[in-house]
Amino acid sequence: MAPSANLNQESHAFMSNRPKILIPEKISADGLALLGDGFDIHQPKSLSAADLIQLIPAYDALIIRSETKVTATVLAAATKLKVVARAGVGVDNIDVEAATTHGVIVVNSPSGNIVAAAEHTIALLMAVARNVPAGDRSLRAGGWERSKLVGTEVGGKTLGIIGLGKVGMKVARMCVGLGMKVVAMDPYSSPEIAASVDVKLIKDLEVLLPLVDFLTIHTPLIASTLDMISTEELSKMKKTAKVLNVARGGVYNEQALLDALEAGTIAGAGLDVFTSEPPTEGSAAEALCQHSKVVATPHLGASTVEAQENVSLDVCAQVLAILTGGLPTSAFNAPLILPEEYRKLQPYVKLVEKMGSFYTQHYSGKGVGGTKFELVYEGELAGISNTRPLFAALIKGLTSSISDQGGRDVNIVNANLIAKVKGIVVNETHTSESPDLAYASLVTLRSESGQIISGYVSGKSIYILRIGRFSTSFIPEGTLLVLHNYDEPGKIGGVGGILGKSGVNIKFMSVAALERREERGKRGNESLSPRRGDEALMILGVHGEIGRELVEKLREEQGILAVSVVRV
Numbered sequence: 001m002a003p004s005a006n007l008n009q010e011s012h013a014f015m016s017n018r019p020k021i022l023i024p025e026k027i028s029a030d031g032l033a034l035l036g037d038g039f040d041i042h043q044p045k046s047l048s049a050a051d052l053i054q055l056i057p058a059y060d061a062l063i064i065r066s067e068t069k070v071t072a073t074v075l076a077a078a079t080k081l082k083v084v085a086r087a088g089v090g091v092d093n094i095d096v097e098a099a100t101t102h103g104v105i106v107v108n109s110p111s112g113n114i115v116a117a118a119e120h121t122i123a124l125l126m127a128v129a130r131n132v133p134a135g136d137r138s139l140r141a142g143g144w145e146r147s148k149l150v151g152t153e154v155g156g157k158t159l160g161i162i163g164l165g166k167v168g169m170k171v172a173r174m175c176v177g178l179g180m181k182v183v184a185m186d187p188y189s190s191p192e193i194a195a196s197v198d199v200k201l202i203k204d205l206e207v208l209l210p211l212v213d214f215l216t217i218h219t220p221l222i223a224s225t226l227d228m229i230s231t232e233e234l235s236k237m238k239k240t241a242k243v244l245n246v247a248r249g250g251v252y253n254e255q256a257l258l259d260a261l262e263a264g265t266i267a268g269a270g271l272d273v274f275t276s277e278p279p280t281e282g283s284a285a286e287a288l289c290q291h292s293k294v295v296a297t298p299h300l301g302a303s304t305v306e307a308q309e310n311v312s313l314d315v316c317a318q319v320l321a322i323l324t325g326g327l328p329t330s331a332f333n334a335p336l337i338l339p340e341e342y343r344k345l346q347p348y349v350k351l352v353e354k355m356g357s358f359y360t361q362h363y364s365g366k367g368v369g370g371t372k373f374e375l376v377y378e379g380e381l382a383g384i385s386n387t388r389p390l391f392a393a394l395i396k397g398l399t400s401s402i403s404d405q406g407g408r409d410v411n412i413v414n415a416n417l418i419a420k421v422k423g424i425v426v427n428e429t430h431t432s433e434s435p436d437l438a439y440a441s442l443v444t445l446r447s448e449s450g451q452i453i454s455g456y457v458s459g460k461s462i463y464i465l466r467i468g469r470f471s472t473s474f475i476p477e478g479t480l481l482v483l484h485n486y487d488e489p490g491k492i493g494g495v496g497g498i499l500g501k502s503g504v505n506i507k508f509m510s511v512a513a514l515e516r517r518e519e520r521g522k523r524g525n526e527s528l529s530p531r532r533g534d535e536a537l538m539i540l541g542v543h544g545e546i547g548r549e550l551v552e553k554l555r556e557e558q559g560i561l562a563v564s565v566v567r568v
């Protein structure tokens with residue numbers, strides 16, 4: 001479907017190479033200021049589902065609230081997207097599983113708007129208890145209906161909370177403050193946590209429902225909470241009970257609630273959220289909004305100046321971190337890594353990726369290697385338990401030369417999944433016993449069939465230290481020619497001559513000698529000069545086109561045992 005004219009205009013307005021951020025919903029300016037001017041930020045006023053699919057391929061980040069539906073189709077089209085940031089709590093409008101498959105990080109603001117949501121729950125509680133909106137409506141219409149609008153006090157009444165999480169706990173505190181008795185049901189909470197806010201935890205919903213005068217739900221909308229309160233549950237409640245929903249449309253079955261209000265088996269409802277927003281014509285949600293026993297608001301739970309500042313700051317900081325190579329603080333589908341650990345790991349991420357890429361290109365061409373690996377961390381690295389970024393870097397490196405996307409599709413979010421699909425198994429070993437280690441940390445990649453590559457980081461540079469039986473020290477960068485040869489005089493000259501004739505310049509050369517038997521296992525930084533008659537690896541950093549013909553020519557050169565071209 002073609003995008004609207006308005007959209008075309010807007011999308012052509014910026015064509016720079018800066019990372020692009022799409023913000024189709026209203027986000028507070030505080031967070032946007034945090035992003036600075038290093039990005040192209042596009043804030044269309046409204047975006048249809050079709051327009052979103054049309055636009056999304058150009059974007060690196062998407063910042064949304066509850067209105068934008070980030071479906072599997074949107075994510076499949078989002079070839080550059082690195083992050084979907086939800087400026088709020090609930091991520092039920094994002095297909096998190098599809099995001100994981102596509103390597104897109106989903107972040108949110110876990111607590112930026114919880115005070116707002118809790119306070120809005122109290123606003124609806126008081127509104128339904130005291131008929132505030134009905135009184136206001138009647139007065140505006142010229143009435144003065146006092147006896148018709150007699151309410152109930154909340155003090156001394158029992159409130160039931162389903163979902164004693166962040167919002168639920170705040171609501172509990174506030175309602176205890178209002179003099180209410182509070183009981184709660186949450187299978188993942190503990191009696192101690194509940195007791196800390198004077199709440200009695202009740203295991204069974206069936207036991208809780210008949211006790212309460214007011215019921216409020218504060219769970220996420222997930223499979224197990226959809227239609228959690230339906231006809232049967234409502235029938236167990238007092239006829240005078242009133243229900244509140246500032247969580248998500250769908251945790252109460254809307255039709256069942258409408259029927260109960262109509263039948264008088266439930267006395268009233270305060271609703272902020274609906275299964276379709278705005279409610280579709282003729283739906284139970286629309287009928288609920290019009291019902292005389294209902295106080296309804298248009299998903300205003302998080303709509304306070306303060307909450308919007310908080311959530312905007314929270315998610316923009318994370319988008320900034322992700323787009324500049326850092327890690328988010330609250331991701332739904334990425335592991336939590338402490339900033340200090342991440343700082344230490346970062347140089348090794350590049351090293352391990354290059355080791356993996358080198359491995360695939362150097363060994364797989366020879367038909368050796370396998371898909372089972374051991375990644376050994378020695379020295380300082382051994383002390384870091386959360387090496388998930390290194391695991392992801394290895395998977396990215398191993399698969400980069402054999403995937404359509406050149407490994408760009410692999411990241412910390414989906415590395416596990418991709419490894420599984422490709423049958424790659426990595427066993428990470430941390431060994432702190434490395435008495436002769438001359439580097440702060442050493443990383444060794446070992447395949448099940450015995451191939452080995454080791455590397456280390458020094459300052460800002462990364463080095464490959466060992467390839468199979470050969471010890472070396474070179475910076476893996478650009479196009480490398482790796483020649484396995486007999487270490488005989490004239491080899492370098494011969495190879496140099498062939499390359500020169502083909503217009504290929506040599507940028508650097510490193511001759512890797514066979515590790516002496518006594519040196520194996522030690523791997524210090526002592527340089528090992530090749531001995532006559534031994535085999536050696538010649539690693540050449542080259543500039544120029546290395547075609548198949550040239551590789552064949554090199555292979556035919558006397559004393560050359562194997563040639564591989566590695567691009568890292």
Ligand SMILES: NC(=O)C1=CN([C@@H]2O[C@H](COP(=O)(O)OP(=O)(O)OC[C@H]3O[C@@H](n4cnc5c(N)ncnc54)[C@H](O)[C@@H]3O)[C@@H](O)[C@H]2O)C=CC1
Pocket residue numbers: 088089090091110113114117162163164165166167168185186187188189218219220221224225246247248272273299300301302303
């Ligand atoms: N109306 C609005 O504008 C807003 C709505 N929300 C909604 O409120 C929800 C809750 O937010 P938070 O308290 O921050 O989340 P939370 O994750 O801190 O708490 C959710 C609680 O629900 C519990 N839970 C999960 N499944 C359950 C089940 N089957 N039965 C009983 N308890 C269950 C969990 O154990 C957890 O304690 C969000 O997921 C969001 O959908 C949040 C903010 C604003």
Ligand SMILES: O=C(O)C(=O)COP(=O)(O)O
Pocket residue numbers: 065066067087088089090091113299300301302303
């Ligand atoms: O944070 C949440 O879960 C909310 O429901 C708030 O939604 P909103 O950002 O106001 O569209």
